[in-house]
Amino acid sequence: MYEPETLDEALHILRDSEAPVLAGGTALVLLLRQRLFRPDRLVWLGRCSGLDHVTEDPDGAIRLGALLRHGAIAAHPRVRARAPILAEAEGEVGDPQIRNMGTLGGNLCHADPQSDPPAALLAMGALVRLQRQGGERLVPLEAFFTGYYQTALQPGELLTEVVVPSQPTGLRTLYVRFLAGPADDRPLVTVGVAVQVEHRTCREVRIAVGAASALPVRPRTAEERLRGQEVSASLCREAAALAARELDPLDDLRASAGYRRHVTEVVARRSLVRALGLEEG
Amino acid sequence: MKETPSRGRLVRLLVNGKTHSLTIPPHRLLVDVLRDDLGLKGTKLGCETGVCGCCTVLIGGAIVKACLTLAATVEDQAITTIEGLARDGDLHPLQAAFVEQGAAQCGYCTPGMILSSKALLDAVPHPDEEAVRKGLRGNLCRCTGYVNIVRAVLSVASRKAG
Numbered sequence: 001m002y003e004p005e006t007l008d009e010a011l012h013i014l015r016d017s018e019a020p021v022l023a024g025g026t027a028l029v030l031l032l033r034q035r036l037f038r039p040d041r042l043v044w045l046g047r048c049s050g051l052d053h054v055t056e057d058p059d060g061a062i063r064l065g066a067l068l069r070h071g072a073i074a075a076h077p078r079v080r081a082r083a084p085i086l087a088e089a090e091g092e093v094g095d096p097q098i099r100n101m102g103t104l105g106g107n108l109c110h111a112d113p114q115s116d117p118p119a120a121l122l123a124m125g126a127l128v129r130l131q132r133q134g135g136e137r138l139v140p141l142e143a144f145f146t147g148y149y150q151t152a153l154q155p156g157e158l159l160t161e162v163v164v165p166s167q168p169t170g171l172r173t174l175y176v177r178f179l180a181g182p183a184d185d186r187p188l189v190t191v192g193v194a195v196q197v198e199h200r201t202c203r204e205v206r207i208a209v210g211a212a213s214a215l216p217v218r219p220r221t222a223e224e225r226l227r228g229q230e231v232s233a234s235l236c237r238e239a240a241a242l243a244a245r246e247l248d249p250l251d252d253l254r255a256s257a258g259y260r261r262h263v264t265e266v267v268a269r270r271s272l273v274r275a276l277g278l279e280e281g
Numbered sequence: 282m283k284e285t286p287s288r289g290r291l292v293r294l295l296v297n298g299k300t301h302s303l304t305i306p307p308h309r310l311l312v313d314v315l316r317d318d319l320g321l322k323g324t325k326l327g328c329e330t331g332v333c334g335c336c337t338v339l340i341g342g343a344i345v346k347a348c349l350t351l352a353a354t355v356e357d358q359a360i361t362t363i364e365g366l367a368r369d370g371d372l373h374p375l376q377a378a379f380v381e382q383g384a385a386q387c388g389y390c391t392p393g394m395i396l397s398s399k400a401l402l403d404a405v406p407h408p409d410e411e412a413v414r415k416g417l418r419g420n421l422c423r424c425t426g427y428v429n430i431v432r433a434v435l436s437v438a439s440r441k442a443g
Contacts, residue, residue: 001307001353003283022351029349030331032308040287042307046354047283071343095419096397097334100343101350185332185418 001042007160010048011133015156019043023067023106026098051105051160054078060166066105066159070117071096073104083164085173085192089120092177094185105159108141111149111215113250114186118145119210120175121162122218123192129161130154138163145215168204171196174275177211178267180255187211188255189263193275195226202226202276207239207268212249212260219243222268231276240269285353292356296321297365305352312336312347315362323363323392334420337393338362344400344419363392366399374437375399382433386424393420398434407438 002019004010013019019041022028031037045051051067054076062082064073073079074091093099093107093116107117108128118141126141130153141162144152153159173194177187189212196204205226210216222243229235244265251257273279284290289306296319303318315321315338325335329348336348339361366373375395378384385391394417401408401416408416413434414427422430 001285001351003285005282009282022354025351025354026331026346026349029310029351033310033329033348044307044351044354095334096400096416097337097344097346097419098331101345183421 001044003044003047005047005049007048007050007131007158008133010043010045010158011131011156013043014158015133017041017043018155021045021106021109021158024069024102026094026102027106027110027112056082057166062164064104064162064164066108066161067103068105069100070094070102070104070107071099074099082167083124083173085120085123085175085194086117086164088175089116089177089190089192092116092175092187098185104162108144108162109151109153109159111145111151112186113148113214113216114188114211114254116175116177116187116190116210118216119190119192119208121164121192122208122210122216123173123175123194123206124164124167125206127163127165128159129163130157131160132156132158136160142216142218148214167194168196170198171204172275172277174271176267176271178263189260189267190216191264191267191271193271195272195275197231197276200230202229202231207243207272209243209247209264209268212264213247214250217247219246219268221246226272231278233273233278236269236272236276236278239272240265243268290353292353294319294352294355294360295357296360297362303352307351307353309352310348311338311350311352311355311360314352315347315360321362321364325389325392327389332421333390333393334397335390335393337396337420339396339400342400342403344397346419361396363396366395373399374440375402375433378433378437379430382429382436384425384429384433390420390422390424394422394430398430398437401434402438408434410435413438 022042022044051065053065055063070090070093080087178189180188190210192208194206222239225239249257249260285307289304292305327333327335331349
């Protein structure tokens with residue numbers, strides 16, 4: 001197990017090695033135990049400094065180090081003030097022990113669909129910084145997820161930072177997670193909503209649906225239905241129906257595609273109504 | 282740069298205030314090292330998939346699941362198992378409360394429950410019932426229905442208010 005102490009050391013190792021990266025271990029250790037894959041080596045980032053910052057840039061963007069634990073993000077005053085939707089989603093991940101162990105970077109790279117942070121981050125238009133020895137790129141989170149447990153991370157690359165851009169003033173955000181059963185730790189559907197309303201007109205809207213499909217998505221037809229329109233409960237109903245229609249839901253033992261689609265519509269409608277401050281019609 | 286070769290390296294584990302130097306390969310889990318190398322059987326193996334929480338230990342005061350922790354990654358950090366709570370034979374208030382309130386039936390989840398409760402009360406000295414239940418989300422009990430467990434934790438919390 002390699003134990004780099006700086007980002008440079010880590011990137012140097014990753015340039016030549018296909019060893020998987022271990023952060024908090026909540027996903028990887030389980031995969032190793034279940035023999036789902038058997039790497040020769042690991043790159044453990046636990047000694048690596050400089051990847052657990054929460055910084056606010058002059059333009060208002062928030063940068064989060066990839067090794068921040070879910071619990072630390074949920075409790076961080078700057079995150080709670082500037083990106084409350086993310087603090088809320090992070091506070092729901094798994095359970096207290098998992099929140100003490102798991103990292104945001106690890107969560108995003110593992111890309112388990114049934115996860116909380118992605119919808120909240122998508123609703124904020126977040127990006128991820130992917131670094132390799134000799135270069136880096138900033139990728140919109142929406143483009144980072146490419147498939148079922150798959151990401152755009154290339155060999156030699158490390159996700160080092162999540163960037164939440166500055167948001168328009170007066171933005172109202174909401175995170176909702178739906179559990180199939182009370183003992184579940186992982187959500188079945190997550191919805192992140194960010195809206196900006198001026199004189200009852202929807203100026204800006206972002207809807208993100210996570211957990212229900214192989215990758216988290218922004219249902220653009222639903223957003224288009226709302227953008228520039230006078231808000232109403234019936235409009236939310238239409239937008240939610242469009243979001244559900246646009247979805248390509250997972251179909252597995254936990255729930256059928258039809259059930260996930262239905263739950264998405266209900267949760268999206270309720271989230272929009274709440275975020276817009278309307279009465280359910 | 283530090284490295285742990287597959288055959289293992291000498292790792293310093295601080296468990297319940299004592300330092301142990303053990304040769305640990307990178308793949309060994311903390312729960313197995315605690316139970317098999319150090320003979321501390323209070324930390325249990327249950328689901329072995331990080332769900333049930335009976336493997337819960339404190340690391341630096343924060344609860345973690347030892348069945349998902351590679352032992353070599355917690356070198357030099359203060360680890361507390363259930364065996365580390367009692368002081369000179371005196372039960373920790375939470376242990377006493379679990380006894381008083383009948384919060385253990387088979388007792389298998391109990392070490393993890395008590396450690397999670399301790400972490401909760403250390404962070405939130407006066408939680409309400411909802412906060413207690415949320416704090417124990419990572420610990421499953423198949424016997425008690427949680428009622429007496431929650432009652433035990435709340436009884437300690439209210440005592441601290443005095």
